[in-house]
Amino acid sequence: MQDWRQAPVVDTSVTDQLRQDLDEADFALVHDALADDIRGRLAELSGALAQDDGDTARRAIHSLKGAALNLGHLRLGLLCGHLNHCALAGDWDSVRGGWDDLVASGQSSLAALGHAGLAFDGDSSIVRA
Amino acid sequence: MSASIAPKETIMSEHMEKAIAAAIADKLVLVVEDTSSSRILVSGLVRGLGAHRVVSATDGIDALAKTLDKDLVPDVVLCDWVMPNMDGLELLTRIKAAHASVKFIMMTVKTEAEAVIMARQHGVDGYVAKPFTRESLMTSLAKVLGVSL
Numbered sequence: 001m002q003d004w005r006q007a008p009v010v011d012t013s014v015t016d017q018l019r020q021d022l023d024e025a026d027f028a029l030v031h032d033a034l035a036d037d038i039r040g041r042l043a044e045l046s047g048a049l050a051q052d053d054g055d056t057a058r059r060a061i062h063s064l065k066g067a068a069l070n071l072g073h074l075r076l077g078l079l080c081g082h083l084n085h086c087a088l089a090g091d092w093d094s095v096r097g098g099w100d101d102l103v104a105s106g107q108s109s110l111a112a113l114g115h116a117g118l119a120f121d122g123d124s125s126i127v128r129a
Numbered sequence: 130m131s132a133s134i135a136p137k138e139t140i141m142s143e144h145m146e147k148a149i150a151a152a153i154a155d156k157l158v159l160v161v162e163d164t165s166s167s168r169i170l171v172s173g174l175v176r177g178l179g180a181h182r183v184v185s186a187t188d189g190i191d192a193l194a195k196t197l198d199k200d201l202v203p204d205v206v207l208c209d210w211v212m213p214n215m216d217g218l219e220l221l222t223r224i225k226a227a228h229a230s231v232k233f234i235m236m237t238v239k240t241e242a243e244a245v246i247m248a249r250q251h252g253v254d255g256y257v258a259k260p261f262t263r264e265s266l267m268t269s270l271a272k273v274l275g276v277s278l
Contacts, residue, residue: 014260018170021263026173033166041164062211066238067164069260077260 004078009108014072030071035115037067038076038106049096057095058087068109076105145276149267150179152274159203160185161192161220162236163212171207171236174263178270189215193223202228205273207257207266210237210244218251225252232273236261 019027041064048057065080079102086094110116158180162168172183184201186192189212195201206224210217221233234255235248245256255269271277 017262021177022170022173023177026169026176030166030169030173033169037164037166059211059213062238063164066209066259067166070167070170 002074002078004075004082004105007074007078009073009075009105010112011072011074014074018071031113032115034067034071034073035110035113037064038109041067042103042106045102046099049092049099052092054087054090054092057092058084061087061095073109073112076102076109079105145271146178146267148276149271149274152276153178153180153205153270155182156180156204156274157182157184157201159192159195159201159206159208161187161189161206161208161212161217163188163209167209171261171266174266175207175270177263178267188212189217189220189223192220196224196228203231205232205234205270207234207236210235210239210248218248221248221251221253234269234273 018030022030041060045057045060045064048054048060061080061084065077065084068074068077068080079098083095083098083102086092086098153175158175160168160171160175160183162171162185168185168187172185175183184195184203186195189208192206192208193215196203206220208217208220217235217237221235224231224233232254233252234257235253236257236259237244238259239245240258248256254273257265257269
């Protein structure tokens with residue numbers, strides 16, 4: 001699997017294909033929804049990690065991975081794939097260690113979507129829109 | 130994109146696209162996805178393939194509740210596997226128990242052999258690996274709708 005660090009934020013070939021496959025309204029709607037999904041899943045993951053809720057954390061990472069890759073947000077999707085692998089192995093230290101990279105990738109995707117990024121407090125445990 | 134994550138794609142002829150559009154036009158398609166962008170994406174792609182009746186649900190419980198309405202019993206279900214509250218496998222089991230003729234397609238990153246076998250044992254009719262494309266959805270829909278490729 002490609003290293004997420006080397007991956008582009010967005011695979012434009014996927015975006016170009018979706019532009020052909022979806023009507024204009026759905027194309028805009030699905031990208032706005034991805035922005036909401038990124039914010040929502042990161043907030044969900046942050047809360048789950050703070051409460052040691054492994055099931056919710058795994059599901060949040062898994063959902064974000066699928067949503068990102070479906071829309072060609074390759075760097076975020078691949079990073080989630082890596083963290084999902086860590087989570088399934090019970091390696092929560094690596095998941096927590098990847099948090100800052102995950103936030104940065106999420107912010108890059110939001111910027112590519114034309115949405116304002118997220119702000120996080122110092123301990124990365126609270127997500128603010 | 131690396132080959133390892135690229136979905137399998139099938140080149141479809143214009144004739145085949147018309148055949149699928151004709152087959153799916155009068156079918157009720159239920160899209161079950163907890164992630165809103167994926168739900169909107171699948172619904173949009175299915176409408177683009179010719180489906181006029183597309184309903185969506187946010188998880189298995191929402192989907193089951195919708196099927197209690199006899200007018201909303203689907204012909205085809207496109208369902209995520211990993212969801213909160215009720216996952217795709219349990220929904221598959223419950224829908225098949227109540228409506229055996231419903232065609233059920235699982236959409237998932239779970240592509241390892243054990244997962245595929247488990248889904249088949251529960252009666253799944255089709256499988257779409259994530260990340261999916263219009264072509265991979267078409268291929269699976271063609272199979273369950275009996276459109277020969």
